[in-house]
Amino acid sequence: MTLFFAILFYVATALFVGGLAYKIYDFARTPAPLKIPTTPAPTSTPGVAFRMFREVALFESLFKGNLWIWALGWAFHMGLFLVLARHLRYFTEPVWTWVALIQPFGIYAGFAMAAGLAGLWARRFLVERIRYISTPSDHLMLALLLLIALTGLGMKFLMHTDIVAVKAFFLGLMVFDIQPLPAHPGLYIHLLCVALLMIVFPFSKLLHAPGLFFSPTRNQTDNPREARHVAPWAAQLEKN
Amino acid sequence: MAGPEIKAPAYREFPTVPALQPDSMVGMNPYVANEKMNEAIGFPGKLVDNWEQVAIAKMGELLTKYRSLKVYLDSCVHCGSCTDKCHYFIGTGDPKNMPVARQDLMRNVYRRYFTPAGKMFPKLVGAQDMTKDVLDDWFRYYNQCSECRRCSVFCPYGIDTAEITMAAKEIMHAVGHGHKYVNEIIGKVHKIGNNLGLPGPALEDTLNGLEEDVKEDTGIDVKYPLDVQGAEVLLVTPSADFFAEPHIESLIGYGKVFHAAGISWTLSSKASEAGNFGMFIGSYDQLKKIAMRVREAALELGVKRIVVGECGHAWRVAYSFWNTLTGIGAGANDPFAIELQKQLDPNYKQPAHICEVTWDLIQAGRLKFDKEANDHRIITFHDSCNVARGSRMGDYAGGQFDIPRNIIKSVANKYHEMGVGTTHEKTFCCGGGGGLLTDELIDLRVKGALPRMEALKQVVDQHGVNFMATICAICKAQFTKVLPYYGFKMGLVGGVHQLVSSAIQLGNEQ
Numbered sequence A: 001m002t003l004f005f006a007i008l009f010y011v012a013t014a015l016f017v018g019g020l021a022y023k024i025y026d027f028a029r030t031p032a033p034l035k036i037p038t039t040p041a042p043t044s045t046p047g048v049a050f051r052m053f054r055e056v057a058l059f060e061s062l063f064k065g066n067l068w069i070w071a072l073g074w075a076f077h078m079g080l081f082l083v084l085a086r087h088l089r090y091f092t093e094p095v096w097t098w099v100a101l102i103q104p105f106g107i108y109a110g111f112a113m114a115a116g117l118a119g120l121w122a123r124r125f126l127v128e129r130i131r132y133i134s135t136p137s138d139h140l141m142l143a144l145l146l147l148i149a150l151t152g153l154g155m156k157f158l159m160h161t162d163i164v165a166v167k168a169f170f171l172g173l174m175v176f177d178i179q180p181l182p183a184h185p186g187l188y189i190h191l192l193c194v195a196l197l198m199i200v201f202p203f204s205k206l207l208h209a210p211g212l213f214f215s216p217t218r219n220q221t222d223n224p225r226e227a228r229h230v231a232p233w234a235a236q237l238e239k240n
Numbered sequence B: 001m002a003g004p005e006i007k008a009p010a011y012r013e014f015p016t017v018p019a020l021q022p023d024s025m026v027g028m029n030p031y032v033a034n035e036k037m038n039e040a041i042g043f044p045g046k047l048v049d050n051w052e053q054v055a056i057a058k059m060g061e062l063l064t065k066y067r068s069l070k071v072y073l074d075s076c077v078h079c080g081s082c083t084d085k086c087h088y089f090i091g092t093g094d095p096k097n098m099p100v101a102r103q104d105l106m107r108n109v110y111r112r113y114f115t116p117a118g119k120m121f122p123k124l125v126g127a128q129d130m131t132k133d134v135l136d137d138w139f140r141y142y143n144q145c146s147e148c149r150r151c152s153v154f155c156p157y158g159i160d161t162a163e164i165t166m167a168a169k170e171i172m173h174a175v176g177h178g179h180k181y182v183n184e185i186i187g188k189v190h191k192i193g194n195n196l197g198l199p200g201p202a203l204e205d206t207l208n209g210l211e212e213d214v215k216e217d218t219g220i221d222v223k224y225p226l227d228v229q230g231a232e233v234l235l236v237t238p239s240a241d242f243f244a245e246p247h248i249e250s251l252i253g254y255g256k257v258f259h260a261a262g263i264s265w266t267l268s269s270k271a272s273e274a275g276n277f278g279m280f281i282g283s284y285d286q287l288k289k290i291a292m293r294v295r296e297a298a299l300e301l302g303v304k305r306i307v308v309g310e311c312g313h314a315w316r317v318a319y320s321f322w323n324t325l326t327g328i329g330a331g332a333n334d335p336f337a338i339e340l341q342k343q344l345d346p347n348y349k350q351p352a353h354i355c356e357v358t359w360d361l362i363q364a365g366r367l368k369f370d371k372e373a374n375d376h377r378i379i380t381f382h383d384s385c386n387v388a389r390g391s392r393m394g395d396y397a398g399g400q401f402d403i404p405r406n407i408i409k410s411v412a413n414k415y416h417e418m419g420v421g422t423t424h425e426k427t428f429c430c431g432g433g434g435g436l437l438t439d440e441l442i443d444l445r446v447k448g449a450l451p452r453m454e455a456l457k458q459v460v461d462q463h464g465v466n467f468m469a470t471i472c473a474i475c476k477a478q479f480t481k482v483l484p485y486y487g488f489k490m491g492l493v494g495g496v497h498q499l500v501s502s503a504i505q506l507g508n509e510q
């Protein structure tokens, strides 16, 4: 089992990093030929940075759109963020001070994450419009994330596992020195789902994460009269 | 048109989200352009034989040219925030008019042909082959999107359905499946110079008649000049302003503003149209060709300033795209754009909206008004979608909301806002934008106007509003047609410069 998970995580990491890097490259190389910020939009670069910050950290547009989705989505994402930060302790030795400091919050975050996910999933059944637009993959994605959250919480509160050994396993992985992974069904499911999530990330709607940063309606400066904006393929047209 | 009588949907007591009525608009079949119309503007005459391949190849091409398309097709998480934001969904209840569902019509095909997940597990991600049924759905539902961008305001990733709609239309054109109304108009703008097909001599007659009317009305010789070499300002305005009601009232107003401020100006018979339907079909090529007429007219006439009349999408194209397409603007460092930019006066915004011009003059104290002249009007303002969400006026973000309102308040005493959530960036489209202002789509247009009509009804009931000002030729035409379905008089809609026209003092020449 140890070997299976070791290989799985190498493969998952490679696909995750490689796939994501390719997608980001692909987004970046595709030009935006016209100025299309959704206005009113910032007229300066710092303004755009501030708009992006509000979108990334506060989900500003979603807040305007739907309070339920915002509350559930924000709880889930912020929970996830803290939980991920908390998990850094498995990858650092000695553990960074700030990671040590947020450990207690990470636990609440785990609950927030699970609750947010459950709420988002419930909407896919309860709200007619959202039921209509949901595909099987939308449900599976939520199932996967919820399973990760629940097994994680389960190991924290119900069926402990040997986290010292888990840490040794991951520290070892990072230097290609494979250490035994504790045999624990909860842990197996947890890690399997995480690896799966990493693998599907670059091929699924999870691309919304890098996508947001490349969204022309959000990241463009509103200054078309002051500066001429021409994409390379469009400039080519001017030459004929 | 045969079929049941078209009726406005009932007002909703509370603005609740409508229940889904699947396929309620499936019968809405826009007219397909004929061979002559398609070919006249450089597209295949009719559906090409191997259209599936051509469509997919075109989609592939667009994916390398437009970051918006690529990022938006990849990024939607089906969160549902946009689902109840489209006026066409609100009015029709057809689930395919939910912005995300509209996007999915293309996204499903994209997934099938361009993503590993869709190639391997089509069912899982809802991927779909490009079939005739899909094409028919595209033609139907992408022609039920007015490209108003309301959905993009509420999407956490800024996904703009208008971008997807434009790409879909471009693909449909590439396979020879264009929309009659839009293609006919693009043909006219190239052949005659404007969307309405009004030739130069007719235009001149109209303007002469206008001068006489204004003279009769005010006793003053206000000019409506055409093709005047060396005028300071070139005014480019939607051709509806030349003869449609209430549009023409605003044209009269622009002339009075220039007259009162002593600014020499001219219209151009070559660029006698501000509208640019190239945007509606997503064609960069057409967008550029149509915009180039304005550049050419400006160079020929030697004007120092370019000003755009009251038109929504035209202002978006002018403000956001003209610099890119034609060099009308500032800040260029390439010979093509510099040729024009060195002619234009850098002390003014290029291009400028007529409202910016008027508001600047008001602030400088160069215009005087008799506000009481508008006292018979109780006014509200409808933000036109493309001005609100696709452009700006003035020096700060949101100037496009303040400047027209400031003008109205400077020329009239009685003004009331419509309800929060129906104006400014959240404004509702009139229901006729994006190349849908055609009779065969009247059912859709009536239903799509529902949210705006509800907001209007509120201020009519509460404040006795009897004039809805707007700055868009399409809004004016659409409302004129649709207001009666909701029990309003069609004269309830008019232009901002119509109000200016009523109140402006022209001095006491003669």
Ligand code: SF4
Pocket (backbone or CB within 6 Å): B085, B086, B087, B088, B097, B098, B099, B102, B144, B145, B146, B147, B148, B149, B150, B151, B152, B160, B161, B162, B165, B429
């Ligand atoms: S752009 Fe406007 S018309 Fe089109 S889907 Fe979005 S809200 Fe509806």
Ligand code: SF4
Pocket (backbone or CB within 6 Å): B075, B076, B077, B078, B079, B080, B081, B082, B083, B099, B100, B154, B155, B156, B157, B158, B159
């Ligand atoms: S709001 Fe954006 S991400 Fe959410 S369903 Fe609509 S298009 Fe997709």
